[in-house]
Amino acid sequence: MTCIRHECHRSWRSCLSRTAPLIIAVVTLVFGFLLQGAAFAEHELSDGYYTLVDEADNEIFHTAIVLLPGDVFIDEDNSTYEVVTIDGQTARARLSKAATLDNREEATGGSTVSQLSGIVESISRSISQLFLAGQQQTGKTVVLYNTHSDESYAPSSGTSTKDWGDVYKVAAAFEQALKKHGLDVVRSTDNHNPHDGGAYTRSRRTLARLLKERPVAAFDIHRDAVPPEVYRATVQGEDVTRITLVIGQQNQTRGQNLTFAKKLKSAADSKAPGLIKGILWAQGNYNQDMLPRASLMEVGAHTNNLEEAERAVGIFASAVVPIILSAESASGLQQGSPGRSLAWIVGIIIVGSVCYVLINSRRRQRQ
Amino acid sequence: MTVGLILLLAVSVVVFLGLAHRVLDRMHLNDKQALVAVLLILVGGFVDIPIYRGLWTISLNLGGSVIPVIISIYVLSRADTPSETRRGILSAVATGAALVAISKVFTFEEGRTIIDSIYVFGLVAGVIAYLLGRSRRAAFAGAVLGVVLLDIAHLVEVVIRRMPSTVNLGGAGAFDAVVIAGIIAVGLAEIFGETMERLQGGHMPDSKGRADKVPEPVSRETETLAEESEE
Numbered sequence: 001m002t003c004i005r006h007e008c009h010r011s012w013r014s015c016l017s018r019t020a021p022l023i024i025a026v027v028t029l030v031f032g033f034l035l036q037g038a039a040f041a042e043h044e045l046s047d048g049y050y051t052l053v054d055e056a057d058n059e060i061f062h063t064a065i066v067l068l069p070g071d072v073f074i075d076e077d078n079s080t081y082e083v084v085t086i087d088g089q090t091a092r093a094r095l096s097k098a099a100t101l102d103n104r105e106e107a108t109g110g111s112t113v114s115q116l117s118g119i120v121e122s123i124s125r126s127i128s129q130l131f132l133a134g135q136q137q138t139g140k141t142v143v144l145y146n147t148h149s150d151e152s153y154a155p156s157s158g159t160s161t162k163d164w165g166d167v168y169k170v171a172a173a174f175e176q177a178l179k180k181h182g183l184d185v186v187r188s189t190d191n192h193n194p195h196d197g198g199a200y201t202r203s204r205r206t207l208a209r210l211l212k213e214r215p216v217a218a219f220d221i222h223r224d225a226v227p228p229e230v231y232r233a234t235v236q237g238e239d240v241t242r243i244t245l246v247i248g249q250q251n252q253t254r255g256q257n258l259t260f261a262k263k264l265k266s267a268a269d270s271k272a273p274g275l276i277k278g279i280l281w282a283q284g285n286y287n288q289d290m291l292p293r294a295s296l297m298e299v300g301a302h303t304n305n306l307e308e309a310e311r312a313v314g315i316f317a318s319a320v321v322p323i324i325l326s327a328e329s330a331s332g333l334q335q336g337s338p339g340r341s342l343a344w345i346v347g348i349i350i351v352g353s354v355c356y357v358l359i360n361s362r363r364r365q366r367q
Numbered sequence: 368m369t370v371g372l373i374l375l376l377a378v379s380v381v382v383f384l385g386l387a388h389r390v391l392d393r394m395h396l397n398d399k400q401a402l403v404a405v406l407l408i409l410v411g412g413f414v415d416i417p418i419y420r421g422l423w424t425i426s427l428n429l430g431g432s433v434i435p436v437i438i439s440i441y442v443l444s445r446a447d448t449p450s451e452t453r454r455g456i457l458s459a460v461a462t463g464a465a466l467v468a469i470s471k472v473f474t475f476e477e478g479r480t481i482i483d484s485i486y487v488f489g490l491v492a493g494v495i496a497y498l499l500g501r502s503r504r505a506a507f508a509g510a511v512l513g514v515v516l517l518d519i520a521h522l523v524e525v526v527i528r529r530m531p532s533t534v535n536l537g538g539a540g541a542f543d544a545v546v547i548a549g550i551i552a553v554g555l556a557e558i559f560g561e562t563m564e565r566l567q568g569g570h571m572p573d574s575k576g577r578a579d580k581v582p583e584p585v586s587r588e589t590e591t592l593a594e595e596s597e598e
Binding site: 149196200202204205207208209285290 | 412428469543
């Protein structure tokens with residue numbers, strides 16, 4: 001690089017000539033995608049799906065969610081499988097252990113650290129509460145939204161995607177069921193189309209707005225894309241689609257979110273056996289860093305009926321309301337993951353300070 | 368606590384401790400202004416300004432877009448040279464275009480991602496803006512405006528395709544990628560810019576062999592050293 005120094009002076013023309021190819025290429029690419037409808041991003045695994053198999057080649061799980069090494073799947077019997085290798089669309093997993101569904105919140109450090117981090121959390125919480133004055137935290141508000149607004153059920157709608165997907169109707173059915181059991185529900189109908197890589201960034205804004213309602217839990221309603229028999233089941237005498245809970249690994253609240261999902265599954269297993277297909281602990285975040293009681297729900301697949309999906313969330317709601325209303329769940333919202341957050345803040349400050357001192361000392365030596 | 372909030376709080380502490388003097392000097396900001404900016408981003412994140420409601424619901428978030436854009440424009444307006452301003456604008460366009468391209472190529476579906484989109488957008492914007500902008504001012508403005516351009520591109524796309532959508536520019540406020548992008552861009556400029564300058568022993572001549580003639584803005588730290596030596 002001829003000119004590395006940031007105050008270097010290159011004429012407009014030379015600067016442009018150096019970056020023009022990059023800019024032209026990127027801009028062309030962008031407009032190509034914009035005008036042609038982003039075929040890549042909206043491609044769904046319609047030509048296949050992933051199959052999770054154990055060491056003995058027994059099929060454990062089918063999903064259109066692309067599996068990666070390190071992903072963990074807790075099946076309906078609470079056996080925990082960790083993906084080890086990917087062979088085409090077959091994910092080979094090893095049986096890790098039986099999941100404990102009633103375990104408590106993940107420990108966040110020693111007592112001193114917890115106290116210090118509690119102070120930091122209190123400060124940040126106070127900042128938030130400052131702007132939420134006048135709003136009562138009822139402790140029973142649940143928020144619902146749909147990141148992938150286009151997802152639909154082909155047998156019911158004739159298409160698997162449309163501008164206002166059937167997942168909105170599933171969310172509405174979930175809302176009615178939760179309200180019937182005494183919960184306050186705020187459901188967003190924000191549309192996050194198109195179904196591309198920016199959808200989660202856009203739904204993050206929706207969730208940020210919903211957080212003003214001080215929810216105890218948030219659910220992002222989706223549907224999977226696999227053959228109908230994978231999710232079809234009869235639960236409590238009704239034909240329904242099963243539900244997979246997806247929790248992201250890439251956030252500070254992953255432990256709490258996973259615990260929350262396990263509690264939901266435990267409650268559903270006892271009241272509606274077979275309804276929950278499993279919990280997938282996958283790569284990603286899915287905006288679940290925003291609160292420690294967040295879950296993504298895959299309610300059936302595009303090959304299932306909308307009515308089956310609506311019945312499923314109705315049964316699910318009746319089973320999990322006690323978990324959502326429990327004091328532990330409500331207070332958990334306030335706990336967050338203070339130890340990890342504090343560690344990050346302190347770490348960033350230390351690294352920043354060391355860099356500052358190093359750079360500064362060299363400058364002084366030069367002077 | 369989200370990454371954006373963690374970064375904002377860490378920056379606030381660093382500014383409060385007086386460790387960001389030189390960076391802020393170069394950006395023509397002082398400690399108080401920087402802390403007020405952080406506070407405005409935090410407060411403004413809760414304020415949405417509705418613009419249009421119809422097939423598309425369009426709104427503007429105060430903390431996630433208006434405040435960062437105002438700071439970026441101010442910082443660019445105080446650039447030392449016209450070429451630096453141009454670099455800032457170019458880096459913003461390139462950053463925005465790169466983010467749009469990424470959002471179209473990678474779906475960040477459930478499980479279909481190595482790193483989550485919120486981190487990817489922040490990192491990519493920060494790095495591209497630094498590489499093209501190079502100075503702290505141009506890098507910061509490029510990163511912030513680039514993320515905002517991603518939102519604008521989304522608006523253009525849904526209008527062209529007549530697709531219903533909610534367009535909330537910068538709507539996640541302090542939780543948005545714009546915070547991560549801006550901080551990473553300035554951090555890279557500060558750490559790598561200074562390190563490279565140190566490794567090369569000072570200002571580099573340009574392609575025609577001329578020495579860099581533009582004076583560095585005098586930082587408070589330099590002033591303090593001068594005062595100490597005079598004493």
